[in-house]
Amino acid sequence: MSGPLLLQSLILGLLLGGLYALLAAGLTLYFGVMRVVMIAHSAFLILAAYLAWFFTTQTGLDPLLSLIITVPLFFAAGYGMQRALLSRLRPATLTMMSVLLTFAIALIIEGGLGYLFSGTQRRIQLGYSSASLELWGARIAVVKLVAFGLAAISLLALYLLLKKTRFGQALRATIQHREAAQLLGIDTDRIAGFGFGLGLATAAVGGTALALDATIYPSLHWHWIGPLMAIIVIGGLGSIPGAAVAAMVLGVTQSLLQIPMGTTWAQTVFYLALFATLMFRPQGFFGGRLAQRF
């Protein structure tokens, strides 16, 4: 194993981890807010990626500009989905039934994409798709750097929103103790809806970041949901910093393990880490009692 290859793999791992962190952030938020397992999260990622691709092929503009449309759209869709569908599930069986409900939504999105855009595999053609910067002999692809930047900005914004604003306080209160929050005068139903919208808005950003450097097709979301679920369990369900740290660690580990073990075995790192977490620390590494800290 050569030095430059090690450095290159480390950089690729960090960039990959950043993307994982962004893609997993929304998933852990839904669970924190509502105890909802959102199987359709990755389907929404692919939907956002398709919208970015469609936007670029129609207008010729940079796919990043599609965020102006998709972020509010996804926020509204998330709010609507929570108010109209998820809030109608019985609290006693919410977590389990949410799996079924969101699984159905994932299938509807996949089918809809196939119907509208066919199963043909698409890729956004960018003038800078193969451009790269050099750093100590290693190469950093511009598109991966942009995706990483998007992830960092969105996660920071999400963190500040939750920590520093009244809405964030209300959301955290709802996460920590819904009844107590209601006693304090917080409209927890509305807040939960907004929380869900926020999660879906991260899917819009994540999907666009993904579309910059990926070939997309309607069933691609099945490849993503497993690793993302593993990340949020390891990070501690409901904890955004936990998900971010777990994503970075797993991204780098996966990338480095590929050198000696090859792609097939390196992929198993997610599941091995998941099993180990469930065996020795089932609450995850940052969750504490479910999602009480941020």
Added chain:
Amino acid sequence: MRFTKTPTASKRFRATLAAAAAVTLASTLAACGAAEEGGGDDEIVIGISLPLTGDFSEPGKGIQRGYEAWAEYVNANGGLLGRDVRLEMLDDQSSAERVAADYEKLINQEQVDLVVGPFSTRLVIPAAQVAQDYGYLFVEPAGAAPEVFEEGFENLFYAAPAVANDHYKLLAEHILAMPESERPKTAAYASMDDPFAQGTAYGLKDALEEGGIKTVVDEVYPPNTTDFSSIAAKVADSKADIVVGGSQYQDGVNLIVALQQLDYQPKLAAFSTAPTETEFAEAIGDKTQGIIAPTGYTTKADYPENQEFVKFYEEKHGEAPGEDEANAWTTGQVVAAAVEAVECAEPDPDCQSKLIDWLHENEVETVVGPLSWDDKGRPQSAHMIQQWVDGEIKIVLPEDQAEAEFIYPKPAW
């Protein structure tokens, strides 16, 4: 993925069982009701089961279009032995259990005069087994993986120029014929863990290793891989003279972009399937120059049969045929050649074995050139090699079909 697929997989399995039970019942009832349905004296019935729904529905429909176009063409030109051709098509839903039951039904109950094959290795093997049990000739349009020819079938013929491992045959010969000073010294291989895709890359690998070109990277990735940056990092780090991808589509495209991002500049880059797809240039942009791919079929090959096929197909569909359509048409041509030569097309074992024997001993002119087979049904021809030249993919090998000069070394991408 593991989270969601496990419950659905078992659900799907149960659904399949239920469906299978229903089908068995339905076909038994049908058997009681319907008498023999085989072709009368004025028509030849050809039985086919195709994956018209399910995983392989896209290529399955391509094969269907090819078969239908061929039958129409034959009927418009006087039929086979003066009889009209009628296709009896069933949908196997991409399921290996269904496909065997389908051929059983076609041969046993409907007593079709001939059968031809479905799409893909996974369905061809069970279908060929049924045909073999009843002594039927089995020409198939898609089943190029080594397994197909290792089952001991004597009735099977693959109607395409070459099996997976021979796709790069002409390229290997061309590279090894280069003068010592120009010839590449090292090679990197990355291939999908799939019998077909991997077969193509490993065929070239075996030939080049034998010729003294050292393998410095040999990566195999699972079909669900979408991130190729780590594989690209390994290839780039090895500084191999040439890179070969045993790819399908998205993996080939993603790997090429990842290699470009790392500024790896090989002297030759060959990928199976991906570069021949129409979306390839849309995905890669203007960085395609010099990329190589083997192809089993191109509308531009100037065999007279091919020109006729392309013309007929374009008139009917308003667009050029693809490889799936061409393979189905080729299958039809092969069967027709045998039928015309031995002058029979009946279910009886005598006629079928005459057809089989004839194909083992003769060569057939088809849209992909003249085809002949070894005793296991492997075609003995070669894939053409295409290369991207100035934004278009062109035939570069063999030289007598070439539309452009072979570019080596590949310009920087």
